Amino acid sequence: MPENIYFVTAAYVATWLVIIGYLLRLRALMARARESLAHANASGAAS
């Protein structure tokens, strides 16, 4: 069945899309969290 290769490829592509997508989300979350922490520390020190 030659079309099997499409399903197999789709499975691996889907897996890596999810992994890379989630890693990017984690990076964005982390960056934003660090920013708010720095912000909070700055304003906390000011008050």
Add this chain to the structure above:
Amino acid sequence: MTSVNAQTTLQAPAQGRSTGFGWFAVLFLIAAQVTAIVISPPDRDMGDLQKIMYVHFPVALNTFTCFFVVLLFSVRFLWQRREQDDLLAASAAEVGTIMTGLTLALGMLWGRPAWGVWWVWDPRLTSTLVLFLIFAGYLALREFVEDPERRGVWSAAVGILGALNVPIVYMSVRWWRTLHQVQSSPSTVDPSYVIGIRLNLTAVLLLTIFLIWRRYEAALTERAAEHVLQTAALGGANA
């Protein structure tokens, strides 16, 4: 609502501690996939379709790892009310939800060519979908409850309830008639496939641990920022 120890300031994690482990997990997964694909012959019945097994099965099994973490730390949160436990449970729930979604997608990509249908309402597929929906609900719930104490208690309750669904999903193929086959074991799988499966199980486990840990670090940092603001505001009011 101050019984969550909001006064003890959360410590933000040190920067970039888990990145090395993450790279290792990703590279290990690539190596495991390549090895498994290269060394295994096409299956007698399904030919190359068997290769979907190296992603579908490890991802599916490691969703259970995630939900076990949810169960463990939800219980401990209800017991000790440490905010870190709530954040760790939520992190595992998010990773678990995404992986359950991926499991369903991979299963459909396998089911269409192998079974002849994308989806069928058999007990295994239905219970997996219910598991996915419960934890999607868990994540939605956290968005809607602002008070940390309340959010922690409610999501711990849903998290424990959702994790109780895991044994049902696992046993569904034995308790009921399904289109999905029962669990394979090394005695029903040729050695040339078993090695690849073991490698990929390990690789996905490592990646799962990394993702949960990283998500937890982000959540912790975010809450630490909120704590700083809160103490500053309280301190300002009291002074």
Add this chain to the structure above:
Amino acid sequence: MTAPMTPPETGAPRKRSLVLPITAVVVLVGAFGWLIWGGLDKNVVFFLTPNELLAKGTGGMNVPVRLGGQVKPGTVKWDDKTLDLRFDVVDTNGTGMIHVKSKGAPPQMFRDGMGVVVEGRFGADSLFQSSQLMVKHSNEYRAPKAGEKPQEMYKSLMKGSGQ
């Protein structure tokens, strides 16, 4: 999770935001209870075996039903002009034969002795008209034996039984 840069909790507007979580939890608990005690219990029987369907007599006829069993070896007939597929389904112990008629080429793993689940109606003429044919794979994964061409089995089955 969007980091809400909300001012510290004062406890004022809390009542309104509780409706959604309560609904969510009620729905979840309901769904969970339904899964365990209600819905699945009734639908536990995802398919009937040939013997079970035959035992129902006329009650099992002309109603939508799922039939699950094994393709009886040597009974597959495929007509590549009309795309008619006929085969017999039996219980795993080989008893309780039901003739099945299906339309179109079957999934690639369809072959003699394979597990199948068919959706359709069991007619009064003792012919099961299938509207959906699904192949049930076992939990075995085996490398082909020496000289065995895995995907050829399907082709030879389809070809050999052509009318």
